[in-house]
Amino acid sequence: MDELAAVAHVLRRTTFGPFPGQTEKLAGQGADGVIAAVLSAPPLIPSDPVFDEEDDTGEDGPVFRWLRLMADPAAGVHEKLVWFWHGHFTSSHDKVETWELMWRQHVLLRRYALGNFRDLARAITVDGAMLQWLDGAGSVASGPNENHARELMELFTLGRGNYSQEDVRGAATALSGWDVDSEGRVSFDPDSGNARAMRLLGRSVVDARDVVDALCDRPECARFVAGKLYEFLVGQSPSEQRTGELAAVFARADLEIRPLVEAILRDASFLAAVRARPRYPVEWVTAAFAVCGIDDPAASFDTMTALGQSPFYPPNVAGWPSGVRWLVPGAAVARAALAVNAPAVAEIAGAADPVAVAFARAGIYDPTPATAVAARDLVFELRREPEQAAAALLALVLTAPEFVLA
CATH class of the missing domain: 1.10.8 (Helicase, Ruva Protein; domain 3)
Incomplete structure (x- = not known):
């Protein structure tokens, strides 16, 4: 793998890029240098959003704020880890009552994305959005809701098969007593919470902190x-x-x-492990909009949603699935449609070598022979219509395996 291809690979996996021009800018550092750069890149700090329950993609809303950060070339692996933890410690606005609670959880994930997992697990276990999402809010020791405890073990910390139903009951009792009021305030009520030692994985636990510590110590x-x-x-x-x-x-x-x-x-x-998995819709859309020269977070969110992934709206407590299901043939039409009237078409059409420019914008420096030949043949066939050729070339690039895979 040559240097440009290696740098582009690092950026695909550790950021939401590469964005046009980014690979060339960083190429002198080599793959190792870029890994160091994305690890040390300062976390991006979002400004406070406006919470409008009637408008998911308002210009000043939470979705807009986050998608802006994903598309920022200054973002390093911290931003990618914020996205990872959102799919791991899931909560969805479909069930959580307010954007304010969802945003608080988002800020929590940003705080701990590259920090300490135990601290992250402690904080998110009693986070307002998580308490609502997993029915922990209002759970009482005399009759605890077990959902919160079960998912904390199965999906967040231990995985299946590493705990018993008895452990679930013990953890659920120890997690009780927390609530979220109509103003979004989280509180603990000693009268409804637990005050006695419960058994969890061979340890005595009384409260939420004890539960998280017992799990993290395994x-x-x-x-x-x-x-x-x-x-x-x-x-x-x-x-x-x-x-x-x-x-x-x-x-x-x-x-x-x-x-x-x-x-x-x-x-x-x-x-x-080059192109070993699909680019998930949020990754693909963020990069594709940059390749096309489109700056429109609302349209970006709509496109992600159409492809099956919406930030702040995971489908269930397990988050979004992985695997080749993201490569269904029907998605290719939606991907290619971005090329129509894309601002980048003019730059590609006016280039001496449109194929090289299109590939470079997309961070493709090691195209397969099949993709390279198809691109060259397409430009040759449409050589009398440079704008049409550029749009078709851009559509080909956006749907090529080299861009659809991460």
Whole structure:
């Protein structure tokens, strides 16, 4: 893999790019230098949004604010991890009552995205949006709702098969007593909460902090989180040996997320796993809008939604699925449609080598022979209509495996 292709690969996996011109700007640093740069890039700070329950994509709303940050070339791996944790510790505005609660959770994810997993788990377990989403709000020790406890173990910390129904009951009782009022204020009521020792995975727990600590101290937690992050960043499941190695890194770091992410990115398997998974709709749309020269977060959100993924609206507590289901043939038409009247068409049409310009805008530096030949043939066939040729070429690029895969 040449340097430009390697840098583009790093940016595809660790940011929402590469964006036009970004790969060339960073190429002198090589893949290792770019990994260091995205790891050390300062977290982007969103301005406070306007909360309008009647308008999901208002110009000053939460969706608009987040999509702007995703599309910012200054974003590093921190921004990508905010997206990862949103799909891991899920909550949806479909059930959570207000945008204000959703935004508080978003800010919480931003605070801990590359921080300490235990601290993140403690904070989000008693977060207002999460309490509403998992029916933890209003749960009482005398008859606790078990949903919150079960998902905390199965989907957030341990994975399936690593706890019993007795553990669920113990954790649910210890998690009781929390509520969210009509103003979005989170509070703990000692009268409805737990005050006695419950059993969880062989330990005594009384409250939410005890529960999270009991889960995070289990070796299964380090393995589970390491495996999830590896699959997201590398694009394939780690071997048992690699899972164990990464879990050891994570445990030695006292569950600090950054050392785990760095260990994943620095391993040879990361650079070798080129286009090993689909670009998820949020990733593809953010990059595609930049390639097309379109700056319209509302349209971006609509396109993501049409392709099956909407920020702040995961489909269920398990988040969005992974795998090839994102590559259904019908999506190709929606992807290609972005090229129609795209601002970038003029630049491509006026270039001495339209194919090279289109590929570079899309961060494609290692096209397969089939894609390269198809692009050259298309431009030749439409050589008398440069604008039409450029639009068709852009559509081809946006639907090519080299762009649809991460």
